[in-house]
C-alpha cells in the first residue's frame with residue numbers, strides 16, 4: 001500500500017513509520033514525504049537518503065488553503081498514493097480534500113481523544129490533574145478530532161511530570177501506536193465505519 005507521510009515538525013513519527021515500512025511483514029511502502037516547513041528537517045534528509053521522494057510544500061507561498069491543498073493533492077496523485085498519514089502535520093486540511101480522501105487519512109494526536117483536544121494537550125493534562133494521558137490515532141473527518149478512533153496508547157502522568165517530560169513519553173507511545181494503527185488499516189482489519197473481526201481458528 002502506497003503511503004504518504006505529511007509532517008510539519010521534527011519527524012520522529014515519520015522515522016517510526018519508515019522503520020515499520022521496512023519490516024518484512026509490512027505491506028506499506030512510504031511512497032512520499034511532504035513537509036510544509038522549508039527549514040532544516042533532519043528526518044526529511046534521512047528519508048531522502050533512504051530513497052524516499054520528499055517534497056517541501058510551503059503553505060506560506062499559497063494564496064489560500066484550497067490552493068495549498070490542491071497542490072498537495074496533485075503531488076499525492078503523481079505518486080499514486082493510496083493512504084495519507086498526518087504525522088504532526090500542523091495545517092488544517094480543506095473539506096474538499098478530506099472528502100476526496102474519505103477513510104484514507106490517519107492522524108496522530110498527542111492526547112486521549114475526545115477528552116483532551118487542541119494544541120496544548122500536555123498543559124491541559126497537567127492543569128486538570130488527570131492521571132492518565134496518551135495518544136490517539138484516528139481517521140480524519142471534516143470536523144477536527146472527530147474521526148473514528150483506530151488505536152490509543154495510555155501513558156501514566158507522574159507527579160513530577162512537566163510538559164516536556166510528558167511530551168517525550170507520549171511521543172514514545174505515538175511511535176509505537178502509529179505503525180500498529182497503519183498496519184490495522186493497510187491489512188484491512190480496520191476500515192472507517194466498520195470493524196472487521198478476523199476469526200482465527202485451527203483447522204482439524
Ligand code: GRF
Nearest residue numbers: 009010011012013088109110
Ligand atoms: C507529535 O506529538 C504529534 O502528535 C503532534 O505533533 C508532534 C509531531 O512530532 N501533532 P514529530 O514531528 O513526529 O517529532
